[in-house]
Amino acid sequence: MPPSRADRDAMTMAGLNLIQQALTIYDQKLRLAVCNRRFQEMFDLPDALVTPGADFADTIRYLAARGDYGDVGCVDDFVSTRVEIARAFEPHYMERTRANGRTISVEGTPLPQGGWVTVYTDISTTKRQEALLRARSAELSDQLLSYSEDLSAANRELEATITALEEAKSQITEAEARTRLTAEMMPAHIAHVGPDRCYTYSNRRLTSVMPGSRADLIGVHVAEVLGPQPWSLIRPELDRAYAGQPSVFEFTHEPSARRIRVALTPDPTSGGVYILSMDITRESQTRAALQQTRRREMAAQLTSGLAHDFSNLLTIILGMQSRLGRMGLPDPAQDLVNATLAAARRGGGLLGRIADMTGPREHEPVPTDLSAFLGDLETLARSTLPSGIALRIETEGTADRYLLDAGMLQDSLLNLVLNARDACGSRGSITITAHPVQDTWLEFTVDDTGPGFTPEAINHALDPFFTTKGGEGSGLGLSMVYDMTKLAGGRVTLGNSGDGGRVALRLPLRPAGTARPPGLVLLVEDSPDLRSALREMLRGAGHSVIEATSVDEAAALIADLPEISVVLSDIVLEGHRSGLDLADVPRRDDCPLILMTSLPPDDPLARSAADRAPVLRKPFTALQLDAALASGDGA
Template sequence: MADNERTHRMMTAGLNLIQQALSIYDSNLKLAVCNDRFQEMFDLPDHLVTPGAGFEETIRYLAKRGDYGAVDDIDVFTQARVDQARAFEPHYMERSRANGRMISVEGSPLPQGGWVTVYTDITRTKRQEALLHARSEELSDQLTGYSEELTATNRQLEATITALEAAKRQLTASEARTRLTTEMMPAHIAHVGPDRRYTYSNRRLSSVMPGSQSDIVGLTVEEAMGKKSYRPIHSRLEAAFAGTPSVFEFTHLPSTRRIRTAFTPDGIEGGVYILSMDITEEAQTRAALQQTRRRELAAQMTNGLAHDFANLLTIILGMQSKLQRMDLGGAADALITATLAAARRGGGLLNRIADMTGPREHHPTPTDLPAFLTDLEPMARSTLPDGVTFEIDNQAGPGPWLLDAGMLQDSLLNLILNARDACGPTGTITLRVTTVQNTWLEYSVSDTGPGFSRQALSRALEPFFTTKGGEGSGLGLGMVYDMTKLAGGRIGLSNTETGAHVALQLPLRPAGSALPPGMVLLVEDSADLRLTIRDMLREAGHAVVEATSVTEALTLLPELPEISALLSDITLEGDQTGLDLLTALPSDHCPAFLMTSLPPDHRLHQRALALAPVLRKPFTAAQLTAFLSQRPAS
């Protein structure tokens, strides 16, 4: 405040040294600042030269005093001057005052709004002009006229130059703001001239399409992007040069990013304006929603058929069982047994269809990848013959990553079983996990079998397609495809030199860092569970304080301000639940987490999801650690 006051005094002292009167009014026509010469020249009272004084009030005061000569209607005259001021246009005028003095008035608008006006006493100058005019007999009438015109023109020129300089400053500031704004946008904005070379770029091309150049002004689009990346957009760009705008999506192959680009023809210079955005996450989410909708449509179409088919199978099984009890013998028994086997296989097929079309949602949670693979390994090995080797190669690091562990485990086990069937009694199956272009987390399963046939490569993901004859349902890879799409991912089939290769690519979503060691308040009414979870927390480096009810937890929290996190079961001892505990916490409470064994469709489970992250029981220590790395309720 002291610095501002000192600056204001210095500015006022400087303005008072000016021989001309000066006033600055803001955009609301309120006086911002003036010098002493302004008050002296117009003989104004103190309240009209105090910051905040109204322009309208000052004009009315001068008009009533006769400073503008005879005025018929003071109100109309004052309003006209106010309207002229609100136009904020540069102006220059000369007028005589009631005291006989002549002044010039030169006004110029300010970039922030309002204007500055300079008043100059030109009485002496005018007298000299009158004297010169009086001696016109000694000078030519033409020279006198030119002199007067030149003087007036010079004054107007000075006002024009001042206005142009102010406009230039505003234009420069506007251009700087525009460039700063475009460079901050998460999109590439550019202009390409008729020669197909960039004339402007906000230098965001490399962030939208990794691997591209940043400083591209002067380059062609193909030079900036590379031939491989330029190929998908070439025809659209040429159409834009021909006058056809377009908005489209394409995959930037070097980075695997999904890009949305808009080409807008420039009707003035003949070029094209370009706007490009990275919509990879949007495309992944859109694919997941589309797959969910397909599942819903498939369920609607198959549920009725499955119901009728199940009734028919029930009748067939019942009738065949009766025939079997009749002891018909001979060929009849073989036919009855075959019919029963076929009907049971049909029932199994119905169950598989229900699994594919039934309601299932993708619920990613923080997952420790090494722990997930450690849990997967014994399940996979138990399905393989002794001669088949199973190897896991994790090149993606520990994470934690946001994954639907159950859905991913089902998919990988399905691929491993297919690889087992391809290998036969001996061979090697390899599960490798890598990251791709910082966009995907890839799980690839390869085997040393004969590989996919040409037909299988093109149709293996279709429902009911199988190469196993009567032994296969043709739904295995279809289920993997379905679950991958629900996660917003993609699946690819190929052959290698050693056998088949299936790659699942799921969106790469880091889950954040683990909860730092601290004191955790554990609220659980089961003594056995409390002991188990306490040990898990202590192994992760946390100190643990325990409670069995909402009342006990709320009593401990204010007594132990060092508590850094809260982990509570939903169902607790007494009438209150973990939801009541979270609702009763103060606004600045520590991070809070919930756990439960309730099914996902239970009303308490559904309500809990709106309050805090929820961990399903049972869980391992690694799953708990990954869970606590989520952003909790706070």
């Protein structure tokens, strides 16, 4: 066990008392901080002047009044002068003979944090030896004796200077260590490259910012350290920095799929360049999601008025065509009426899809079991495929749970499956693959064995209303996929594999951690039919279920059954109390309350509920319910 602070202080003072020199440390307010016993003995001082906190001026006044400095004239003026010198303290070495005939050397050094340390050495014996040498060595010239004395004094002064230099070196070393530690702790790569584009300095953050880069980089060229793709993007900016133009730019680091921001600052003193590199992947993902939200808001403002007017016109057309259809027109005319009705209804459906694209929709990620999600997706997707098309779902290196908006992702992947089905025709195969990309993205790819994308489709397939299906396609399917993926801060890429088309969705990789194990769920719902459906969902996920229809029943069960792990309650219940009142019922800290509602978000009761507990909005799927229970959160 290491010694305590008090023990260390006692040991330090004992060591100071053993040295032959007197030592004092005064702080920046000229108050005594530390002195050893030798200081009191050398100057025969009273206890009050060797007690921490003693005033420097009082000590000088005491010694001057006693005659220790000889005849000083006015004691107050002498003390005032010494105090002013102390306030502007500078390193010094001096020798003086005291009133008692003894000679002492005084060596003072300032401290970095203010104040100073002084060492007093009794050199009377050395001085007597010098005097004896002068008296007994008549054969030595006065010049030689004087030189010897000067050399001795110079040596003592040199020792004092060396001590000051060593202290300064120690301070500089500590400052350099602090600076280097600060550079190492920053979440960025800090480096300097010389005129030859080789690294002269670097902290140890490069491989954490840009994985796959070379770690031992001092003296190595930037191109060799970073690799071909990053170097091709950084090189033009680095050339401008060498020409004296600072720059800040961003690029995608393909080996790690990360987004990197780089700041280059010319170094005019050496002809090199300072480099600061930061991983801004999450920032760019959030920025993309915000930009897509703003685009949706603008699109909604532009289309809502037009959609309203067109809806009115289509309603009029449908009404008039229906009247024409009841007039007993000949068959050719009736065919035209039917075709007009079909086109108008298709226009109405198109307006509905436009409203879906531009209407308000929030990205709401929740902890999602990837295997269960893909299992549900497979069930839905197979029901849409003809018997001649095979569906395969693969996972590579994935964890159990991720933060995903399961509804949005399911809509997107089903849309891609339907497009792949149309591309394959009556026979073929579709493969859905999920795998992580470094520690940055969770990628879902949909491959088909169709003819693949044409160059025009690759360039424009994500544009609204672009379609290769002629009159049968709306041109909004991939646009909706793009929209929902961008809302999540992700990316969509189109291309062709060796066997057909490929669409890849990259979503931010957010592992959700370990799921809450199944437990006893208290279900509070006053509708018997809904309670029965929720009971089946909960049991299907492995939970045990007990039920209540009111807050009073639920409160009694919570009090009697401490093993309840989750309380799942509707907001509106029978009786005068709502599900919000359950938030005030005492329960275990690890027993969350999750509220359910079909009330609109702007309803006062729904807003109050959102402030008290997670809210799960109806209708919801078994997957969404399981995710909410597993995390103790709502959607």
